[in-house]
Amino acid sequence: MARQPFGRKAVTAATIALTLVLAACSGGNGASTAPAGSAAALSGEIRVVHAWAGAEGDAFKQVVAGFSTANPGVKVTLVQVPFDDLNSQMIQQFSAGSPPDVVSVLPGLIHTLAKQDLLMPLDDVWDKWVSDSEYSASIRTIGSYSGHAYGVFFKGNVNALIWHRNDVLQQLGISDPSSWSDFTAALDKIKSGGKYAPFAVGAKDVWVPTQWSDAFLAKVAGADKFNGLIDGSVKWDDPDVVKAFQTFSDFVKSYFPSNALDIGFTDANCEWASQKKAVFQNQGAFVNLTTPANCGKDLDPKKDYTFFEMPAPNPAFSDVHFVSGDLFAVAKATKNPSAAKAFAEYLGSADAQAIWAKLGGFIAPNAKTDPSVYPTDNDRKAAKLFSQGTAVYDLDDAIGGQVQTVEREELKKLIQTHDVNAFIKAMVDASSGAGG
Numbered sequence: 001m002a003r004q005p006f007g008r009k010a011v012t013a014a015t016i017a018l019t020l021v022l023a024a025c026s027g028g029n030g031a032s033t034a035p036a037g038s039a040a041a042l043s044g045e046i047r048v049v050h051a052w053a054g055a056e057g058d059a060f061k062q063v064v065a066g067f068s069t070a071n072p073g074v075k076v077t078l079v080q081v082p083f084d085d086l087n088s089q090m091i092q093q094f095s096a097g098s099p100p101d102v103v104s105v106l107p108g109l110i111h112t113l114a115k116q117d118l119l120m121p122l123d124d125v126w127d128k129w130v131s132d133s134e135y136s137a138s139i140r141t142i143g144s145y146s147g148h149a150y151g152v153f154f155k156g157n158v159n160a161l162i163w164h165r166n167d168v169l170q171q172l173g174i175s176d177p178s179s180w181s182d183f184t185a186a187l188d189k190i191k192s193g194g195k196y197a198p199f200a201v202g203a204k205d206v207w208v209p210t211q212w213s214d215a216f217l218a219k220v221a222g223a224d225k226f227n228g229l230i231d232g233s234v235k236w237d238d239p240d241v242v243k244a245f246q247t248f249s250d251f252v253k254s255y256f257p258s259n260a261l262d263i264g265f266t267d268a269n270c271e272w273a274s275q276k277k278a279v280f281q282n283q284g285a286f287v288n289l290t291t292p293a294n295c296g297k298d299l300d301p302k303k304d305y306t307f308f309e310m311p312a313p314n315p316a317f318s319d320v321h322f323v324s325g326d327l328f329a330v331a332k333a334t335k336n337p338s339a340a341k342a343f344a345e346y347l348g349s350a351d352a353q354a355i356w357a358k359l360g361g362f363i364a365p366n367a368k369t370d371p372s373v374y375p376t377d378n379d380r381k382a383a384k385l386f387s388q389g390t391a392v393y394d395l396d397d398a399i400g401g402q403v404q405t406v407e408r409e410e411l412k413k414l415i416q417t418h419d420v421n422a423f424i425k426a427m428v429d430a431s432s433g434a435g436g
């Protein structure tokens with residue numbers, strides 16, 4: 001995705017909704033003891049860099065307040081950096097030897113900094129989490145580099161969710177498909193009916209095509225090939241990778257609307273949710289929050305709209321889930337390692353994540369988060385998927401750099417031309433130039 005930190009890429013329009021419920025989410029279980037250390041043991045100051053502003057920034061402050069209440073000896077200074085500037089500023093600060101103690105990161109930045117030995121390994125924290133079934137081993141891998149865990153998940157999102165209105169599906173006589181053949185049969189039925197487009201696609205926003213291609217890559221080629229593209233052990237012209245993009249291109253040719261590249265996410269959101277021009281939208285769990293904010297406050301999650309997970313074209317990979325989200329890492333050069341590590345561990349805890357999860361529209365990655373904290377059934381339904389099976393992380397954000405830029409450009413061309421060979425060649429050239 002063309003990432004702004006999770007939620008900002010598409011949830012900006014929903015910040016009013018966040019503001020309305022922030023007060024109701026204060027207090028409660030948030031003020032839990034930080035997992036590492038104790039209030040008596042932790043002191044000093046830590047500087048935490050994040051990218052959230054407005055209502056999202058206020059929500060993050062509530063999460064931080066939980067740590068501060070339990071650890072009054074630690075002064076937490078929050079520094080907000082616009083997401084578009086975050087990577088470049090952090091690379092500069094880390095390289096200069098003056099990094100923040102804790103920083104919001106995506107996997108691509110984790111790999112860049114860990115490769116230079118600039119991050120604190122958190123293997124002991126992750127050993128405990130995986131042992132306690134708070135996280136899966138595949139989630140751990142997302143924030144790891146060269147066998148060591150550096151990133152702590154804080155906010156999560158499950159992608160490849162096929163959103164739809166309940167009344168439209170009922171009118172069409174279509175039920176949630178349990179297989180790829182059932183899914184394409186439903187799409188063919190919609191096409192032949194002529195009243196609706198099968199999908200609304202907002203590919204004018206550069207991150208939207210990656211929502212599609214990542215889903216096909218995960219569910220056709222599988223997790224090992226997906227992750228291999230990230231670490232360079234698999235090449236873009238690998239036969240399974242080529243097959244995944246060919247399957248995607250064939251799907252585009254059959255079921256994408258003619259305006260796919262002409263409208264953005266918000267317009268596509270409303271084409272199915274309120275205008276009833278299309279039946280489906282392939283997007284992440286955050287759509288549960290954006291739909292009422294973008295398309296009508298009277299739209300009720302679960303009652304009016306819900307989702308099913310996109311079936312796998314290759315049934316061997318039906319348990320592979322495509323996720324994304326925000327992570328944090330600790331600088332190896334921190335002058336307060338105990339407090340910085342404790343803060344990161346707190347962010348990865350169920351108690352901390354429950355504070356923001358109450359707002360809805362995102363997933364608390366910690367599997368021990370009480371499902372009752374989620375405001376809607378749709379949120380709870382998506383949360384179950386996050387911790388199931390094998391997780392792979394948003395490919396372009398995990399790779400980053402020039403390869404990410406090229407992929408976004410080439411995916412738009414692929415949607416226009418259906419030329420899979422040209423796409424693969426461009427990606428081979430880009431990854432070779434980047435050392436992949």
